[in-house]
Amino acid sequence: MSSAKQKIQPGFRAESALDYMAPHALRELQLKRLRDVVQRAWENVKHFHDRMDGIGMKPEQLRTLDDVARLPFTVKTDLRDTYPFGLFASPMKEVVRLHASSGTTGKPIVVAYTKTDLEAWTSVMARALAAPGVHEGDIVQNAFGYGLFTGGLGYHYGAERLGATVIPVSGGNTERQIMIMKDFGATVVFSTPTYFLHVIERAQQLGIDMHELPLRIGFFGAEPWTEAMRRHIEEATGIKAFDLYGLSEIIGPGVSVECECQDGLHIFEDHFYAEIIDPDTHEVLPEGAEGELVLTTLTKQAMPMIRYRTRDITCIMPGQCACGRTIRRHRRVGRRSDDMLIIRGVNVFPSQIEAVLLECEGTLPHYQIVLTRERGLDQIEIQVEVTAKVFSDKVGALEGLQKKLADAVEHVLGVRVLVTLVEPSTIQRSEGKAKRVIDRRTS
Ligand code: DLL
Secondary structure, three states, X not given: OOOOOOOOOOOOOHHHHHHHOOXXXXXXXXXXXXXXXXXXXXXXXXXXXXXXXXXXXXXXXXXXXXXXXXXXXXXXXXXXXXXXXXXXXXXXXXXXXXXXXXXXXXXXXEEEEEHHHHHHHHHHHXXXXXXXXXXXOOEEXXXXXXXXXXXXXXXXXXXXXXXXXXXXXXXXXXXXXXXXXXHOOOOEEEEOHHHHHHHHHHHHHOOOOHHHOOOOEEEEOOOOOOHHHHHHHHHHHOOEEEEEEEEOOOOEEEEEEEOOOOOOEEEOOOOEEEEEEOOOOOOEOOOOOOEEEEEEEOOOOOOOOOOEEXXXXXXXXXXXXXXXXXXXXXXXXXXXXXXXXXXXXXXXXXXXXXXXXXXXXXXXXXXXXXXXXXXXXXXXXXXXXXXXXXXXXXXXXXXXXXXXXXXXXXXXXOOOOEEEEEOOOOOOOOOOOOOOEEEOOOO
């Protein structure tokens, strides 16, 4: 097995030409598709029809793309309230696939695809994977879960479309995962970032140097991850790590992806119309301003989403990417508006804590945030693993690191937190999305 990493060769495929459309042609296409999708939802989805009636608007009033801002929003509770099939715009006989996303409480949300929708999904995923260089001949290890979750199958069909060899290993069973990666010579891996950290750690324990494997690219997503996490993954394995974003309500994975420049995620704007809004005032914000991403599906048949409030916080990046793609980019999604913890009146995002922890030497990227309430006061404890070396050092070293971390977190968040350093491999590992926050507060 060669230790030299192959150079990334951006793949070129006919459908990737859509990434380079002239902006005016793209806007024209978007407007045409927007009118069609709104008309379709208006005719077939009672919930949407009623909402439009409620504001006295008709689809034909959409004259320019700016008129999108006049349309009503769709939110997650709309999907819950119409569970399971209330937002479908196609008769069931045309629906060829259902997926569902579990969420934390109650019933899942259900999403549907016609044959044409699956074709569109496969196409955006193929473009996404081709952007930083997956191509025919690649051997792809797909560690996203197969099943109701959109991750496994979404990636699967995109990679097959490119002519890559897909290993549908799914998440979990980490030792077997590593054996397969090595024995089958995987060149590309798909995973949640936290599960891949677990794979890296297990490989180290097994004495396998991942730099020696032919693996050259990884796609990570389904949960927020930081630049520090990217550095950690790239340094520990020698691969290039790319961010890929998506959500079930819109299509699954494949809304946007990083290209070889790793400088923002290109949105497949011929399929998804993106806006950034102020989550409080609902005002549409200009390029460069941070706010909540709102997405409208432009081609979805079975379940069109009009102005879906993702809760994901990002911004549309001004200017064109060095790669030459004309489709616009958003900045990596570091947090969700509903991830926000309010600790003693201070707004805290887990990603801020992660960034601080990973900057400090001696820590490992495995941590957990535990919230408790003592005599009416919120307490926040950050449990973070440290390297075996730090752990076996003199007590003074541990205390020093503990204080350093508590100070650094206080500097960024403005609240004092309790930092507990724990031994490697003590925090529970996830096979999919990580659960970073354990809320033991009882109100
Ligand atoms: O997580 C779809 C997906 C699968 C995306 C595999 C990428 C890779 P849901 O389970 O519906 O769908 O969760 C969607 O996950 O609103 C974000 O909050 C978060 N998310 C997804 N991708 C990213 C990412 C899938 N690259 C929710 N960065 C979204 C940050 C992400 N957050």
